[in-house]
Amino acid sequence: MAAVFLVTLYEYSPLFYISVVSLCFVITAAMVLGWFGFDVPVILRSSDEAESVLPAPEKRMVQVTNPFALELGSGTASVTDGVFLRPCCLEPCVLSCFWGCGVHALQGALQAHQHGPRLNTPQRFQEALHLQYNHCQSFHIGSEDREERHTEMAAEQGITDFGLLPRDRYPLVAVLTLAEPEAREAYNIVASVTVVHVPDDKYSLSARILFQHLLTHHVRQSSNNSL
Incomplete structure (x- = not known):
């Protein structure tokens, strides 16, 4: 029509x-x-x-204070001569150095922290490792203390290297924990675990930090530094 x-x-x-x-x-x-x-x-x-x-959902940022800091100190480093560490803490702390710490033992200790008692003291961390290390050395660090600490393998151990790659032991694991009980309740971060490579006759790569783990009351945060 x-x-x-x-x-x-x-x-x-x-x-x-x-x-x-x-x-x-x-x-x-x-x-x-x-x-x-x-x-x-x-x-x-x-x-x-x-x-x-659509508007993006807002995620609330939570600020967490880290009372621990650890760096490699000056001077040469080796398994036979030891290594210098420079701690910097907001509270009095204990620096525990575990030489020849088993890789699986450390992984088990970190998992135990997530599912069991918090590893907030040197004694608890030592127990979680089940003595799977060659030598342990401890230092008390003040809140204003910036001096370097020299840690070394016990001479009577007679260890000059940790074998060829891949290895089943880390040369050095440095653990920082809060010394005072009331400080452990004031901070969400209760311990700092640093894995350090120390050169020896079989692996001469220069000393450096391999991994750093922050142990908290609830979860484990980590940061990695590649070789």
Whole structure:
């Protein structure tokens, strides 16, 4: 019917036909622009665009104070001559140095901290290692103490290297724990575990920190330094 009407209208008056078609076009365009609102309807938008418009959920940041810091000190380092460590603590601490610590023993101790009693004292950490180390040495560190500590393997052990790679023992594991019981309750971070490579005759790579673990009341945070 519409086609017949348009043909008849064109035959009747071409000028009027053009006017009617133009008017219909304008009306249709106005209706389309009004419907879209000069924007793409939500139903026609892609799912990716719709997701990008949604506000991102806010995640609350929690500030945690780390009372521990440990760096390699000056001077040369080796398994036979020892290594210098520079602790820097906000509270009085105990630095425990475990020479020749078993790799699996350390992993087991870290897992025990997650699922059992917190390893917040040198004694608890020592027990968690099940004596799987060659030598242990401890130092008391004051809150204002910035002096380097020299730790070395006991001479009577007679150990000059830890074998070829891959090894089943870390040369040195340094553990910092808070010395005062009340401080252990004041900080969420209760211990710092640092794995240090110390060069020997079989592996002469320079001394460096391999891994650092922060033991907290709830979870274990870690940071790695690649070789």
